[in-house]
Amino acid sequence: MFHRLYDAYHQDVFQFLIYLVKNRTLAEDLAHEVYVRVLRSYDQFAGNSTEKTWLFAIAKNVAIDHFRKQAVRQKHSLDFFDWETEQLRSTTPSPEDVLQASDEFMQVQSALEHCTGDQKMVIIMRYFQDLSIAETAQILDWTEAKVKTTQHRAIKFLRQQLQQVREQEAKRQ
Amino acid sequence: MTHNQFDDDQLEHVLNNAPKLSDRRSKEEILNRLLADARLQDNVHLQEAIQQPIDDEITLQEQQNSIPTQQESIETATTKKKVRKWPIFMSVAAIFALTVLTGSMFINNNDNTKMDQANAPETSQYSTLQDSSAAKSSVNRDKIMESNIVAEHSRFMSLRSSVYEEDLTDAVVFHIGLANRDKKSVPMTYIVSNERVATDFPKKKPTTLQMYEKYAPQIDETANGFTNYHPYKGELKEKDDKLVHVLPKENDYDVASANINEYLGTLKDTFSGSVYKAVEFENPDGTPYKFSKDEELSNPMALTSSNHFNYYLYKDENGTEYLSPDSRKTFSTVTEALTDMRNKNDDVYIPVVPENVTYTVKEEAEGVIVTFDEPLDLTTMEAVRATQLIEAMMLTAASFDQQIRLDNVVQESWEGFDLKNFLPKPVGANKRYMQ
Numbered sequence: 001m002f003h004r005l006y007d008a009y010h011q012d013v014f015q016f017l018i019y020l021v022k023n024r025t026l027a028e029d030l031a032h033e034v035y036v037r038v039l040r041s042y043d044q045f046a047g048n049s050t051e052k053t054w055l056f057a058i059a060k061n062v063a064i065d066h067f068r069k070q071a072v073r074q075k076h077s078l079d080f081f082d083w084e085t086e087q088l089r090s091t092t093p094s095p096e097d098v099l100q101a102s103d104e105f106m107q108v109q110s111a112l113e114h115c116t117g118d119q120k121m122v123i124i125m126r127y128f129q130d131l132s133i134a135e136t137a138q139i140l141d142w143t144e145a146k147v148k149t150t151q152h153r154a155i156k157f158l159r160q161q162l163q164q165v166r167e168q169e170a171k172r173q
Numbered sequence: 174m175t176h177n178q179f180d181d182d183q184l185e186h187v188l189n190n191a192p193k194l195s196d197r198r199s200k201e202e203i204l205n206r207l208l209a210d211a212r213l214q215d216n217v218h219l220q221e222a223i224q225q226p227i228d229d230e231i232t233l234q235e236q237q238n239s240i241p242t243q244q245e246s247i248e249t250a251t252t253k254k255k256v257r258k259w260p261i262f263m264s265v266a267a268i269f270a271l272t273v274l275t276g277s278m279f280i281n282n283n284d285n286t287k288m289d290q291a292n293a294p295e296t297s298q299y300s301t302l303q304d305s306s307a308a309k310s311s312v313n314r315d316k317i318m319e320s321n322i323v324a325e326h327s328r329f330m331s332l333r334s335s336v337y338e339e340d341l342t343d344a345v346v347f348h349i350g351l352a353n354r355d356k357k358s359v360p361m362t363y364i365v366s367n368e369r370v371a372t373d374f375p376k377k378k379p380t381t382l383q384m385y386e387k388y389a390p391q392i393d394e395t396a397n398g399f400t401n402y403h404p405y406k407g408e409l410k411e412k413d414d415k416l417v418h419v420l421p422k423e424n425d426y427d428v429a430s431a432n433i434n435e436y437l438g439t440l441k442d443t444f445s446g447s448v449y450k451a452v453e454f455e456n457p458d459g460t461p462y463k464f465s466k467d468e469e470l471s472n473p474m475a476l477t478s479s480n481h482f483n484y485y486l487y488k489d490e491n492g493t494e495y496l497s498p499d500s501r502k503t504f505s506t507v508t509e510a511l512t513d514m515r516n517k518n519d520d521v522y523i524p525v526v527p528e529n530v531t532y533t534v535k536e537e538a539e540g541v542i543v544t545f546d547e548p549l550d551l552t553t554m555e556a557v558r559a560t561q562l563i564e565a566m567m568l569t570a571a572s573f574d575q576q577i578r579l580d581n582v583v584q585e586s587w588e589g590f591d592l593k594n595f596l597p598k599p600v601g602a603n604k605r606y607m608q
Binding site: 006 | 183218339344
């Protein structure tokens with residue numbers, strides 16, 4: 001069981017956690033906690049959802065518990081973001097395009113910090129983790145409509161934030 | 174970056190192409206840690222896991238055949254998975270005896286492709302990248318490739334630690350001095366979104382004291398390696414352009430001179446630069462408070478005139494690094510402050526200036542100019558150290574309300590700083606976000 005879950009989903013769950021907490025060591029700690037809960041509760045897994053959504057739901061709960069323990073959702077700024085640079089995918093063919101994508105992603109990442117917790121979670125699940133609306137709804141224990149609404153609002157908010165940044169940049173130039 | 178309308182398609186494109194971040198640890202490391210967890214001492218699933226082989230076996234020849242060129246490696250820098258041989262039988266003792274290999278790992282994208290398929294993304298966000306050759310190629314993480322990728326992608330991550338005006342397009346800052354284990358104050362700068370402030374203070378723009386009362390209790394100081402210090406005991410109130418702290422009869426601020434210095438340091442880091450010109454210390458009955466351990470301490474204490482510091486590196490117990498004044502040592506001129514940054518005064522604060530780096534300081538009308546005696550090649554330093562050097566000098570100059578220019582630096586820019594010109598004045602040190 002452990003090997004199957006690990007082989008299929010470990011990197012996805014880890015990425016989900018590191019995008020949420022933005023600190024590699026912390027993400028490792030939380031991933032450990034996820035496995036502890038998985039190993040201790042696997043016998044109670046009723047199969048009402050897929051193993052994947054069950055695993056992500058546990059990861060989500062572990063992350064939320066962490067934030068709760070902190071009393072406040074302490075945001076880690078980008079300077080603490082322990083990027084694993086060698087694992088980054090180059091998404092564009094030319095270095096110039098890579099650079100531009102990097103800037104844009106940085107801005108998105110920064111804007112994401114201003115989203116609500118729900119919006120951030122949905123963006124990470126839907127875009128970074130490529131989870132479907134149905135999967136996201138199951139993991140968050142929401143309706144699909146709520147996922148869609150939250151995603152829509154998050155996209156709108158991010159677009160506004162990024163537009164403002166661009167306008168500021170244009171003014172400065 | 175272009176400045177056209179940022180539409181949903183562009184945004185979704187960026188989101189869909191978010192960098193892949195992977196766990197660098199091996200499965201064995203993760204299992205080892207689980208085995209060491211007392212909560213799983215008799216867990217049958219874990220016992221089952223350690224008796225099974227760990228990774229698929231792939232021959233060295235297969236790995237070598239699939240090593241791509243360096244260029245391919247950079248272009249296809251994708252999620253990777255370690256492939257290692259491992260004995261089938263594993264006991265607890267054997268697991269702890271295993272050497273963790275983190276260096277030269279071979280990566281196989283075929284496995285990765287399988288993993289992606291297992292995760293069944295309906296529309297692969299990286300489909301454009303994974304042409305057949307790239308998807309099949311493996312990556313040899315040799316040092317050259319790694320350094321190239323690190324260099325290329327270092328642009329993704331900002332090493333800056335301070336807050337600048339550009340961070341505040343839709344936000345405000347909340348300054349606070351957090352108390353560290355050495356009874357010193359570390360100035361922190363929290364960014365609070367306008368949306369959050371508008372929600373928290375719907376009727377009126379908050380004062381600095383109101384901001385403090387609202388946000389200071391929300392900072393988990395101990396979780397961040399600091400002493401549980403805020404909010405202050407007693408009562409804080411505003412009186413004209415002063416802040417009044419009504420101190421409880423019994424308080425921890427006045428038990429020793431170190432405590433007083435800690436207290437005053439946090440007050441200065443929290444309220445300097447605000448509308449308050451001074452802090453007045455009062456007894457509950459309204460009479461002036463007299464510090465028993467420092468009878469000469471002026472009351473009220475000015476917040477405006479004595480905040481000319483230089484900045485050093487401070488590391489907490491967890492290894493988290495901050496830029497901070499050294500024990501609130503003050504200077505009368507920016508030249509003195511910048512020159513003094515080379516000196517190590519104690520074991521707590523580390524100079525950000527490397528020992529072999531010397532420079533002269535000149536004050537001009539536009540700002541202060543630091544000229545390095547020898548051309549300073551920032552690439553010879555760790556990137557984070559070079560950034561700390563620049564930012565500590567910027568912060569030092571800013572504490573004198575001055576901007577700084579660094580001359581005789583090999584690089585024309587660094588971390589987005591235009592080193593050919595005067596650098597911006599930071600708004601505050603040690604950036605954090607308040608949600």
